Amino acid sequence: MAPLLELNEVSARYGQVAALxxxxxxxxxxxIVALLGANGxxxxxxxxxxxxxVRRTGDVVFAGKRLxxxxxxxxxxxxxxxxxxxGIFAELTVWENLRMGAYMRRGRRPDLTTVLEYFxxxxxxxxxxxGTLSGGEQQMLALARAFLQRPRLLMxxxxxLGLAPLITREVFRVVGDLNEKEGLAVLVVExxxxxALAAARRAYVLETGNVATSGDADALKSNNAVRTAxxxx
Amino acid sequence: MQQFFQALTTGLADGSIYASLALALVxxxxxxxxxxxxxxxxxxxxxxxxxxxxxxxxxxxxxPYWWMFAVTLALAFVFGVGLQRVVxxxxxxxxxxxxxMATIALLVILQGAAEWIWSPELKFFPSPFPTSTWVxxxxxxxxxxxxxxxxxxxxxxxxxxxxxxxxxxxxxxxxAVNPAAARLLGVRTSWLLALGWGFAAVLGAxxxxxxxxxxxxxxxxxxxxxxxxxxxxxxxxxxxxVGAVAGGLGIGILxxxxxxxxxxxxxxxxLPVALAILLVVLLVRPAGLLGRVxxxxx
Numbered sequence: 001m002a003p004l005l006e007l008n009e010v011s012a013r014y015g016q017v018a019a020l021x022x023x024x025x026x027x028x029x030x031x032i033v034a035l036l037g038a039n040g041x042x043x044x045x046x047x048x049x050x051x052x053x054v055r056r057t058g059d060v061v062f063a064g065k066r067l068x069x070x071x072x073x074x075x076x077x078x079x080x081x082x083x084x085x086x087g088i089f090a091e092l093t094v095w096e097n098l099r100m101g102a103y104m105r106r107g108r109r110p111d112l113t114t115v116l117e118y119f120x121x122x123x124x125x126x127x128x129x130x131g132t133l134s135g136g137e138q139q140m141l142a143l144a145r146a147f148l149q150r151p152r153l154l155m156x157x158x159x160x161l162g163l164a165p166l167i168t169r170e171v172f173r174v175v176g177d178l179n180e181k182e183g184l185a186v187l188v189v190e191x192x193x194x195x196a197l198a199a200a201r202r203a204y205v206l207e208t209g210n211v212a213t214s215g216d217a218d219a220l221k222s223n224n225a226v227r228t229a230x231x232x233x
Numbered sequence: 234m235q236q237f238f239q240a241l242t243t244g245l246a247d248g249s250i251y252a253s254l255a256l257a258l259v260x261x262x263x264x265x266x267x268x269x270x271x272x273x274x275x276x277x278x279x280x281x282x283x284x285x286x287x288x289x290x291x292x293x294x295x296x297p298y299w300w301m302f303a304v305t306l307a308l309a310f311v312f313g314v315g316l317q318r319v320v321x322x323x324x325x326x327x328x329x330x331x332x333x334m335a336t337i338a339l340l341v342i343l344q345g346a347a348e349w350i351w352s353p354e355l356k357f358f359p360s361p362f363p364t365s366t367w368v369x370x371x372x373x374x375x376x377x378x379x380x381x382x383x384x385x386x387x388x389x390x391x392x393x394x395x396x397x398x399x400x401x402x403x404x405x406x407x408x409a410v411n412p413a414a415a416r417l418l419g420v421r422t423s424w425l426l427a428l429g430w431g432f433a434a435v436l437g438a439x440x441x442x443x444x445x446x447x448x449x450x451x452x453x454x455x456x457x458x459x460x461x462x463x464x465x466x467x468x469x470x471x472x473x474x475v476g477a478v479a480g481g482l483g484i485g486i487l488x489x490x491x492x493x494x495x496x497x498x499x500x501x502x503x504l505p506v507a508l509a510i511l512l513v514v515l516l517v518r519p520a521g522l523l524g525r526v527x528x529x530x531x
Contacts, residue, residue, distance in 0.1 A: 051417065053413070070416065071413075071416040071417045072416050072419055072420065072421050072422075074417075075416070075417055075418055075419035076419050080417075081417045083413065083414065083417060087411060087413065087414030087417060088411075088414070089406075089407045089410045089411050089414065089415075090410065090411075091406075091410045092403075092406060092407060092410060096403055096406075096407070099400070099403060100403065100404065100407050100415070100418050100420075101418060103400065103404055103418050103419055103420055104418070104419035145418070149418065149419070
């Protein structure tokens with residue numbers, strides 16, 4: 001079966017600086033894939049290239065179709081991208097942020113009951129300005145909003161950034177839940193390799209814009225090079 | 234007392250005109266951080282379009298005022314969207330300063346075009362309201378002022394309802410706060426910016442049509458009004474639509490009161506006073522009275 005998302009020799013550059021040199025990777029229906037690597041390895045750029053935020057060369061095929069166009073088109077094709085910094089509308093309320101998640105769907109009232117199953121605490125905070133939430137709550141709100149897009153693939157950029165370990169674990173628990181119960185495929189970029197490998201089935205390790213290693217998460221955990229470089233033991 | 238209320242109603246009527254133009258400035262500023270210097274000229278130009286409809290040999294005088302009003306608003310909307318698509322959108326990736334320069338160019342072009350098409354001489358512009366007054370407790374309340382105030386604020390209210398309660402309005406607010414994130418949610422922000430320009434043009438048309446009857450129609454009629462609107466927008470805070478409306482009304486009332494009670498402030502001094510207010514606010518409280526600083530936590 002063809003993978004849900006497939007990158008074929010994707011390159012991208014910021015001005016004169018090349019950030020990706022022909023990255024190829026795939027995400028299957030219903031699996032969690034981690035994208036690991038040091039700062040500046042091109043993890044975030046890979047997601048941005050898929051979304052069309054940066055110009056890219058090479059093919060990105062999603063659900064059998066070649067993706068083209070900017071982030072609006074990618075979102076409409078069924079990919080939810082929670083960007084670096086979470087992309088919360090700080091001045092809007094929690095509820096308004098959620099309604100924006102359902103922006104692409106027809107009908108005035110989005111069905112928010114399913115989202116409350118996974119994020120019950122949002123109900124009590126619905127009229128709070130989103131910018132006043134804690135970092136962990138903002139990350140959860142971004143997840144909930146992405147879920148409301150009813151995507152087939154969720155791309156998460158550094159969900160653990162700036163969060164306490166306990167909160168990070170909670171975020172990954174919810175991601176795992178969404179994957180298991182909703183069959184949502186996830187491509188997650190992480191610096192924290194330990195927690196990402198625990199959640200993911202497979203992983204790719206990026207080094208200076210190239211895929212250096214890839215494989216099953218369990219195999220990578222015991223791979224000596226990966227262990228010393230990213231897991232630190 | 235009578236004098237006070239008369240000054241107040243005049244101030245509210247003038248202020249509502251400044252308020253709608255100030256709101257138009259804020260709409261575009263909030264979405265793009267660009268001050269649209271052509272806002273006044275856009276208002277003037279659309280008022281000329283209303284004038285052209287009104288004096289049209291075929292359906293001019295058979296068309297009731299409010300039809301002309303509505304048709305003008307529709308044309309203004311198309312005009313605003315068109316300007317954004319043709320002039321502003323190609324500059325999407327340019328710096329804010331470049332876009333601001335483009336709006337200044339637009340100002341000059343629109344003023345020139347209006348002079349060329351309709352000649353610079355003053356023209357009579359009709360008012361939908363009678364010149365008579367109501368007398369309430371000894372105070373003469375001008376129907377013209379009341380009508381101006383009512384129509385202008387009704388338009389502002391409709392716009393507020395749109396932003397508050399519709400999905401598209403919400404998307405426009407979201408796009409103004411964080412355009413990159415909005416695009417990731419499937420929002421075509423480029424079109425929403427055009428929509429914003431459309432609304433700004435409509436607000437301008439309302440302020441133009443409401444101010445033309447009392448000061449005659451001319452290619453430069455909105456110059457001073459735009460300065461008053463600027464003062465209002467800065468006073469209320471350029472980031473705050475509510476502040477812009479309050480600021481516009483405030484400037485209207487203040488100028489009217491000064492004109493009534495401080496004899497040193499002759500009509501010629503209204504503009505310098507407005508500019509002085511603008512300057513003081515920028516020096517003392519650059520965020521404006523209602524411009525809130527967004528609370529952020531990491």
